[in-house]
Amino acid sequence: MKALSQKRRHPLAAIALLLMGLLLTGGLYAVATTVNEAKASTTSFSANDTEEGGKLFAANCATCHGMGASGTKDGPSLVGVGAAAVDFQVGTGRMPMQMNGPQAYKKPAQFNDEQTHQLSAYVASLGPGPSIPEEGLLDAQGNAAEGGELFRVNCAMCHNAAAAGGALTRGKFAPALADVSEKHIYEAMVTGPQNMPVFNDANVTPEGKRDIITFLKQIEANGSPGGADLGALGPVSEGLFVWIAGLGVIIAFTIWLTSRTS
Amino acid sequence: MSATSTANAPAFVAKTKGGRITDFVDQRVGGSGILREFGRKVFPDHWSFMFGEVALYSFVILLLSGTFLTFFFDPSMAETHYDGSYTPLKNVEMSVAYSSSLDISFDVRGGLFMRQVHHWAALLFVASVSVHMLRVFFTGAFRKPRELNWVVGGVLLILSMAAGFTGYSLPDDLLSGNGLRIIDGVIKSIPVIGTYISFFLFGGEFPGTVIISRLYMLHILLVPALILLMIVIHLFMVVVHKHTQYPGPGRNDGNVVGYPLGPVYAAKAGGFFFIVFGVVALMAAFFTINPIWNYGPYDPSPVSAGTQPDWYIGWVDGALRLMPGVIGDFHFEYVIFGQVLTLNVLLPALVPAGLVFTALFMYPWIERWITKDDREHHVLDRPRNAPTRTAIGMAGFTFYCVMWAAASSDLIATHFHVALNDVTYWLRALFFIGPVIAFIVTKRVALALQRKDREIALHGRETGRIVRLPHGEFIEVHAPLDDYKRYKLVGFESPVPLPAVPNEHGVVTRKEKRRAALSRFFFEDRVAPASPAELEAAHGHHGQHEVESAEAQKTLSH
Numbered sequence: 001m002k003a004l005s006q007k008r009r010h011p012l013a014a015i016a017l018l019l020m021g022l023l024l025t026g027g028l029y030a031v032a033t034t035v036n037e038a039k040a041s042t043t044s045f046s047a048n049d050t051e052e053g054g055k056l057f058a059a060n061c062a063t064c065h066g067m068g069a070s071g072t073k074d075g076p077s078l079v080g081v082g083a084a085a086v087d088f089q090v091g092t093g094r095m096p097m098q099m100n101g102p103q104a105y106k107k108p109a110q111f112n113d114e115q116t117h118q119l120s121a122y123v124a125s126l127g128p129g130p131s132i133p134e135e136g137l138l139d140a141q142g143n144a145a146e147g148g149e150l151f152r153v154n155c156a157m158c159h160n161a162a163a164a165g166g167a168l169t170r171g172k173f174a175p176a177l178a179d180v181s182e183k184h185i186y187e188a189m190v191t192g193p194q195n196m197p198v199f200n201d202a203n204v205t206p207e208g209k210r211d212i213i214t215f216l217k218q219i220e221a222n223g224s225p226g227g228a229d230l231g232a233l234g235p236v237s238e239g240l241f242v243w244i245a246g247l248g249v250i251i252a253f254t255i256w257l258t259s260r261t262s
Numbered sequence: 263m264s265a266t267s268t269a270n271a272p273a274f275v276a277k278t279k280g281g282r283i284t285d286f287v288d289q290r291v292g293g294s295g296i297l298r299e300f301g302r303k304v305f306p307d308h309w310s311f312m313f314g315e316v317a318l319y320s321f322v323i324l325l326l327s328g329t330f331l332t333f334f335f336d337p338s339m340a341e342t343h344y345d346g347s348y349t350p351l352k353n354v355e356m357s358v359a360y361s362s363s364l365d366i367s368f369d370v371r372g373g374l375f376m377r378q379v380h381h382w383a384a385l386l387f388v389a390s391v392s393v394h395m396l397r398v399f400f401t402g403a404f405r406k407p408r409e410l411n412w413v414v415g416g417v418l419l420i421l422s423m424a425a426g427f428t429g430y431s432l433p434d435d436l437l438s439g440n441g442l443r444i445i446d447g448v449i450k451s452i453p454v455i456g457t458y459i460s461f462f463l464f465g466g467e468f469p470g471t472v473i474i475s476r477l478y479m480l481h482i483l484l485v486p487a488l489i490l491l492m493i494v495i496h497l498f499m500v501v502v503h504k505h506t507q508y509p510g511p512g513r514n515d516g517n518v519v520g521y522p523l524g525p526v527y528a529a530k531a532g533g534f535f536f537i538v539f540g541v542v543a544l545m546a547a548f549f550t551i552n553p554i555w556n557y558g559p560y561d562p563s564p565v566s567a568g569t570q571p572d573w574y575i576g577w578v579d580g581a582l583r584l585m586p587g588v589i590g591d592f593h594f595e596y597v598i599f600g601q602v603l604t605l606n607v608l609l610p611a612l613v614p615a616g617l618v619f620t621a622l623f624m625y626p627w628i629e630r631w632i633t634k635d636d637r638e639h640h641v642l643d644r645p646r647n648a649p650t651r652t653a654i655g656m657a658g659f660t661f662y663c664v665m666w667a668a669a670s671s672d673l674i675a676t677h678f679h680v681a682l683n684d685v686t687y688w689l690r691a692l693f694f695i696g697p698v699i700a701f702i703v704t705k706r707v708a709l710a711l712q713r714k715d716r717e718i719a720l721h722g723r724e725t726g727r728i729v730r731l732p733h734g735e736f737i738e739v740h741a742p743l744d745d746y747k748r749y750k751l752v753g754f755e756s757p758v759p760l761p762a763v764p765n766e767h768g769v770v771t772r773k774e775k776r777r778a779a780l781s782r783f784f785f786e787d788r789v790a791p792a793s794p795a796e797l798e799a800a801h802g803h804h805g806q807h808e809v810e811s812a813e814a815q816k817t818l819s820h
C-alpha cells in the first residue's frame with residue numbers, strides 16, 4: 001500500500017488511471033452488447049461451406065458489397081450482419097437485388113438452398129451476427145393470443161393488424177406476411193431487413209417471436225370465417241365492393257324492373 | 263229515437279264472413295278511402311328513380327338485423343378476458359363490448375351473418391342515399407316546389423353518416439377505436455371549448471369507460487328515431503308534390519305519366535324490397551365485412567397500418583391526410599393566451615365538410631336567385647340540358663372524390679407501387695385544380711352533347727349508307743327521327759341570360775349586377791333547342807329527296 005501511495009504522484013499515474021477506466025468501460029460495454037446479440041453459430045457451417053460461399057460471394061455480391069463484404073458506395077458492409085440476414089435476403093430472393101429503388105422486392109430465389117447456406121456461412125465467418133434460428137422456435141406451437149398482442153403492439157403499425165401490409169414513406173412499404181415462412185419471419189425480426197427495425201432478444205424474447213409466428217400462422221390457417229376477405233384491406237375494399245358490386249347489381253335490377261314500360 | 267237509429271244503420275251487409283270483417287275494419291279506419299287515394303297515385307317509371315327506394319329498404323333491413331344484434335350485444339366497457347371459441351384471442355384482456363361482438367361473430371348461431379347483413383346494409387344505405395341525391399341534383403329535381411325536401415334529404419344524408427359512425431365504433435375493436443381517437447383529436451382542436459366537449463363526451467380523458475354505451479344509445483335510439491322522422495316527412499312531401507318525370511311527349515309540369523301505385527307499383531316495390539334484401543344477404547353470406555377478430559381489442563397504444571373509416575367518413579379522413587403539417591417555414595400551430603390552436607387539424611376536419619354541406623343545402627336557392635325562376639318544375643332536366651349546373655355538380659363531386667381517394671392514399675401507394683409522398687402531392691394539387699378541370703370538361707361535354715342532339719334533331723340519324731347521285735356527288739343518307747324521339751331532343755327549356763334590371767326605385771343594385779353576371783356565367787354559351795322553324799327549314803335540304811328521286815328514276819329506266 002505504501003508503495004502505491006508513494007507512486008500516486010508519478011507522471012504516468014494519470015495515464016495508467018485513464019487506461020484502466022477505458023478498459024473497464026470498454027469491457028463492460030462489450031459484455032453488455034454481446035448479451036443482446038444472437039450468437040454466431042458457425043458450428044453448423046463447415047470450412048468447405050465458407051470457402052464455397054466466398055467464391056459465390058465474389059462472383060455475385062461483391063460488385064456492390066465489395067470484396068470481403070467490406071461495402072462500397074452501392075451496398076453496405078456485411079461484416080457482422082450474421083447468417084440470418086443472408087438467409088433472409090437471399091432465401092426470399094430480395095438479394096441479389098432486382099433493381100435499385102427504395103426497397104428490394106421479393107422475387108423467386110436465385111440461389112438454391114445449398115448455395116444460400118454457403119453464402120450464409122461465408123458472411124457469418126466475417127464477424128459475429130444473428131444466426132439462423134433453431135427449429136424449436138419455428139414450430140408455430142406457441143401462444144397465439146400472446147403473439148397477437150405482441151404483433152399489434154410491435155408490428156401492426158406497418159404490417160397492418162391482419163398482416164396485410166402497409167405503405168411507408170417515399171415508396172417504401174411493409175409487405176404482407178401471408179405465405180412468408182416461419183424461418184424468414186424470425187430472421188426478419190432479428191436482422192431488420194430493408195426498412196424494418198431490429199427486434200432483438202431484449203425487445204421481443206425468442207419465446208415472444210415464436211408466439212408472433214404462431215399468431216401469424218394461425219390467422220393464415222383460419223382463413224376468413226366471414227367469407228371472401230376482399231384482400232383483408234379493411235373499409236376501403238369494402239367500400240369499393242359495395243359501390244361497384246352491390247350497387248352495380250342493384251342498378252341492373254332497377255333497369256330490369258323498369259324495362260317493360262314506355 | 264229507435265226509428266232514427268234504424269235509419270242510420272248501414273244498409274250494406276257483406277255476403278261473406280271475410281267481407282263482413284273487412285267492412286267492419288273499413289268503417290272504423292276508413293281504409294278504402296286511403297287505398298283509393300294512394301292506390302291511384304301515379305309514379306313514372308325509370309331506373310334512376312329507384313335509389314330512394316333502395317335507401318328505404320336498406321333502412322328496413324338495418325332495423326331488422328340491428329334488432330337481432332341488440333339481443334346479444336353488451337355495450338359495456340368493463341374489462342374481461344375473452345373466453346370464446348376464437349383461439350387467437352383466447353384469454354386476451356378486452357372490453358365486454360368487444361367480447362360480446364366476438365361472441366356474436368363466433369358463438370351466436372347466425373350471428374356473423376346478421377352482423378355482416380347489418381354492416382353491408384349500412385354501407386348500401388349511405389351509398390344509395392348518396393346516389394339518390396346525385397340523381398336529384400343532376401336532373402334538377404330540387405327546384406320548386408321540392409327545395410325543402412332537398413334539405414330534408416341532406417339532413418338524412420348527415421343522419422345516415424351519424425348512424426354509420428356511431429355503429430362503426432360499437433364493437434370496440436382496434437380499428438374503430440383508432441377512428442374514435444381521430445374524432446377525439448378533431449374535437450380537441452376546437453378552440454377553447456374543445457377539451458371541455460371531449461371530456462363531456464367521453465366522461466373524462468379519452469377513452470374513458472362510458473363512450474361505447476353512450477354511442478350505443480345514440481345508435482339504437484336517437485339517430486334511428488330521427489331518421490325515421492325525416493323519412494316520414496320526406497315521403498309525405500313526395501306524396502304532396504307528386505313524383506317528377508323525365509321529359510317526353512305528353513309529359514308536362516301539369517301531369518304525371520306512369521303507372522298507378524296499386525297494383526303495379528305495390529307489386530314492383532314489394533318485389534324490389536326482397537331483391538335488395540337478397541343482394542344484401544348474398545353479400546353478407548359470401549363476403550367478409552369488418553373482420554373485428556383481425557383487429558384485436560382497442561388499446562390506445564397500437565395503430566394498425568391501413569386504418570380507414572367506412573367509406574362515407576372517408577372524405578373527411580382524406581382531408582386530414584392531405585393537410586400538410588408545415589409549408590416551408592410556415593406552421594399551423596399557435597399558442598394564444600396559453601391555448602393551443604392547431605389549424606392543421608381544425609381546418610381540414612371542418613372546412614371541406616362545411617363547404618360541401620353549405621353548398622349542398624344552399625344550391626336550390628342560389629339557382630333560384632340567379633334564374634329568377636319561381637315556377638313549379640315537375641319535368642326533369644336531362645343533365646346535358648343544364649350544362650352549368652351539371653358542371654358545378656361534377657366539380658363538387660370531384661372535390662369529394664379527391665378527398666375520398668386521399669383516405670386510401672396508403673393503399674393506392676402499395677397497390678400501384680408508387681410512393682406515398684407522391685400520391686399525397688398529386689392529391690393535394692388535385693384538391694385545388696381537380697374541381698376546376700372537372701367543371702370545364704363537364705361543361706364542354708354537355709354543350710357538345712347538346713350540339714349533337716340539335717344536329718340529330720335537324721338532320722336525322724346518320725345511316726352509314728353512302729349514295730352516289732347521277733351527277734357524281736356522294737351523299738350520306740340521314741334517316742329522319744320519329745316524332746317521339748325528336749321531341750326528347752327539342753322539348754327542353756333553355757334559359758337565356760337575364761340582364762340586370764333596376765328595382766322599384768330605378769336603381770340597379772350591386773347585388774342585382776352580381777346576379778346578372780352569374781346569370782351570364784350560367785347561360786351565355788347555351789345551345790338553344792332546334793325551333794319548329796329550323797326543323798321545317800332543315801327538312802328540305804339534306805339530300806333525302808334527291809336520293810328518292812334518283813332511285814325513282816332508276817326504277818323508271820328499267
